[in-house]
Amino acid sequence: MDQSKSSDITRARRPGTLYGATGQFNDKVIQQMASPELIELWKKIDADLRRARGTLPPEADADDAVREYQEFLEHNEMELACDMLEAYAEEHPVSRDFWLALRDASVKMELHDRAARYEGLAAAG
Helix, strand or coil, X not given: CCHHXXXXXXXXXXXXXXXXCCCCECHHHHHXXXXXXXXXXXXXXXXXXXXXXXXXXXHHHHCHHHXXXXXXXXXXXXXXXXXXXXXXXXXXXXXXXXXHXXXXXXXXXXXHHHHHHHHHHHHHC
């Protein structure tokens, strides 16, 4: 592997390299790692997860699960980020919109059993 490719991969593994300071995807790094279709899918999943997070109260920032969600999201670990939002919901009341956003993210990640469960939780809410 040439030196420039090796350093690009190393940068991509360091915390904060998939997202810039604004929390938006660092497209330059990601474009070197994935197809345009995959990048678009990640952005859509990211938006669904952020939509779920957006339904939570501001004090949720102090919760360990929400802090871990943010860290996983910053590292493009979408399923683990989803897990942390679900963990938060196990201990706190959440809205129907929260569950629908997780359902949407799960469908995009092809986690169909989980998506069905979230659909059921949204309907029960």
